[in-house]
Structure formats: structure tokens, C-alpha cells
Amino acid sequence: MEICPFVRLLDWRTLKAADCLTAGQSREVDRFAIEELGISSLVLMENAARSVCDWFSQHVQTSSGEETSFVVRVVCGRGNNGGDGFAIARLLWTMGYAVEIFATHPEAELSPDARVNAALARKLGIPWRELREFGEAAASAQAEDWIVDALLGTGQSRPLSGELAELVQVMNASASRRLAVDLPTGFSADAGPGLENPLTDEPHDLAGLCVRADVTITFVTPKIGMLHSVAREYLGETFVASIGLPEKLLREAVSLQ
Numbered sequence: 001m002e003i004c005p006f007v008r009l010l011d012w013r014t015l016k017a018a019d020c021l022t023a024g025q026s027r028e029v030d031r032f033a034i035e036e037l038g039i040s041s042l043v044l045m046e047n048a049a050r051s052v053c054d055w056f057s058q059h060v061q062t063s064s065g066e067e068t069s070f071v072v073r074v075v076c077g078r079g080n081n082g083g084d085g086f087a088i089a090r091l092l093w094t095m096g097y098a099v100e101i102f103a104t105h106p107e108a109e110l111s112p113d114a115r116v117n118a119a120l121a122r123k124l125g126i127p128w129r130e131l132r133e134f135g136e137a138a139a140s141a142q143a144e145d146w147i148v149d150a151l152l153g154t155g156q157s158r159p160l161s162g163e164l165a166e167l168v169q170v171m172n173a174s175a176s177r178r179l180a181v182d183l184p185t186g187f188s189a190d191a192g193p194g195l196e197n198p199l200t201d202e203p204h205d206l207a208g209l210c211v212r213a214d215v216t217i218t219f220v221t222p223k224i225g226m227l228h229s230v231a232r233e234y235l236g237e238t239f240v241a242s243i244g245l246p247e248k249l250l251r252e253a254v255s256l257q
């Protein structure tokens with residue numbers, strides 16, 4: 001097996017709180033990289049997406065230019081986690097994988113960086129399907145197909161409801177394998193899988209709803225919610241991916257806040 005230089009397997013036996021970031025610290029990492037180091041947020045997004053695609057090409061099936069026998073369905077939310085998803089879809093498609101994009105929001109409602117990557121995917125003609133077709137696609141999927149969960153990442157702060165809750169249920173019922181980008185949707189960076197709103201502690205009938213990923217590729221460092229006792233049931237095999245900047249420097253930057 002080749003080595004992914006920017007992606008490492010998380011060692012659960014040695015994982016401790018000091019290795020993890022909160023959602024707020026993850027945002028601070030972003031801010032530090034963009035404002036203090038002057039790296040563009042689109043470059044960070046591209047690096048994050050490339051790390052995921054690196055992992056994919058080395059662990060799933062090396063892209064050899066031949067047609068693949070499985071489909072990768074990338075489900076994108078409106079924020080930067082969705083933006084990662086559009087970039088991942090483009091990179092995988094460029095590598096020769098059969099990709100389909102499903103988006104929860106029209107382009108005008110996406111975060112600025114997600115909008116750039118969505119527009120690029122459109123211009124390149126990457127297959128893009130209506131969200132209402134996702135249920136049937138997921139239900140008839142084969143075990144070797146993949147769903148890439150790019151609905152919500154570190155921005156999630158409340159339990160799932162409505163359309164997003166339905167999408168997560170459809171994803172979990174699918175025979176496809178599931179890859180979570182940064183965090184499974186429904187998994188709070190601070191509180192773990194599908195818990196009550198960590199900000200209000202209000203009970204919620206959908207508390208506990210969370211994508212059950214086969215693989216999670218989280219960015220920069222593990223997140224504090226990953227220490228929750230049942231976290232691994234939702235995260236699956238977990239990897240930590242670089243966004244192109246030294247982890248040590250980013251850690252130091254947030255520990256000074």
C-alpha cells in the first residue's frame with residue numbers, strides 16, 4: 001500500500017483531549033491561516049479536498065483511467081463542508097471516478113467558497129442530480145458504491161431536523177459505504193454524536209441521529225467530541241488530514257488564544 005503523505009490513521013489507543021480541537025478552535029485555525037498567514041480559504045478547501053481524494057485513490061481503488069464499477073455520490077450542504085464536497089467531487093471525477101453531486105441548496109444560497117466550487121463543478125459538466133432523486137439512488141445503491149457526506153462539518157451546532165434529518169436517515173439505510181468529510185453529519189465537534197444541542201441542552205427527539213460513517217477524514221486534528229464513548233460507532237475508521245500547513249504551528253496558534 002502506498003503512503004498518503006498528508007493523511008494519517010488516528011490511533012485511538014493514544015488519543016487524548018490535548019490532541020483535539022473544539023469547533024471554536026477549528027474556526028480559529030481557519031482564521032489564523034487565512035488572516036495571519038495569508039493563505040486563501042479556497043486553497044485550504046482545495047488542500048482538504050485533495051487529502052480526501054488522496055486517501056480515496058489509495059484505499060478504494062487506484063484510478064488507472066479505466067471505468068470504475070461503482071458510483072461515488074457526493075452530498076453537499078450549504079457551508080464550507082459542502083464546499084469541500086464540491087471540490088472532492090471535481091477531483092474524484094478528474095481522476096476518472098464515476099461521480100454524482102447532490103446539493104441541498106441552490107448555488108446562490110451557498111457560502112462564498114462553496115459557491116465557487118459548485119460553479120466550477122457545473123462548468124465542467126460533472127453529473128449533478130436533483131436532491132429528490134437521492135432517496136432512490138441511495139436505496140438502489142450497491143455495496144461497493146460510496147456516499148460522501150459533505151452536509152455539515154464543524155459548523156453544526158444543533159440537532160438535525162427536517163430535510164437534513166431525512167437525508168441522514170436515507171444515507172444510513174443505504175447499502176453504500178459512507179465517507180464523512182471532517183465529521184459525520186449529526187456529529188458535534190464538541191459534544192459527539194447526535195447529542196442534545198450542546199449550546200442549550202434542550203432535549204430533542206432527533207438527538208442521536210447521526211451519519212454512521214465507515215470512514216471519517218477529519219482536518220488538521222481530531223475533534224474533542226471524538227472522545228465520546230460511542231463516537232467510534234459513528235466515525236468508523238478515522239483519519240486525520242492535513243490542509244497544507246504544519247499541524248504544530250496551527251496548534252500553537254490556537255493554544256495562545
Ligand SMILES: NC(=O)C1=CN([C@@H]2O[C@H](COP(=O)(O)OP(=O)(O)OC[C@H]3O[C@@H](n4cnc5c(N)ncnc54)[C@H](O)[C@@H]3O)[C@@H](O)[C@H]2O)[C@@H](O)CC1
Pocket residue numbers: 026027029030044045048077078079080081082083084111151152153154155156157158159160161164181182183219220243
Ligand atoms: N477548519 C479548517 O481548517 C477548514 C475547514 N474546512 C471545512 O469547513 C467546514 C466548516 O464550514 P462551515 O463553518 O461553513 O460550517 P458547516 O459547513 O459545517 O455548516 C454550515 C452551516 O450550517 C448551519 N447549521 C448548523 N447546524 C445545523 C443543523 N443541525 N441543521 C442545519 N443547518 C445547520 C450553520 O449555520 C453552519 O454555519 C469544516 O467542517 C471543513 O469541512 C475546509 O474547507 C478547509 C479547512
Ligand SMILES: [K+]
Pocket residue numbers: 081149150151152153180181182183184185
Ligand atoms: K460531513
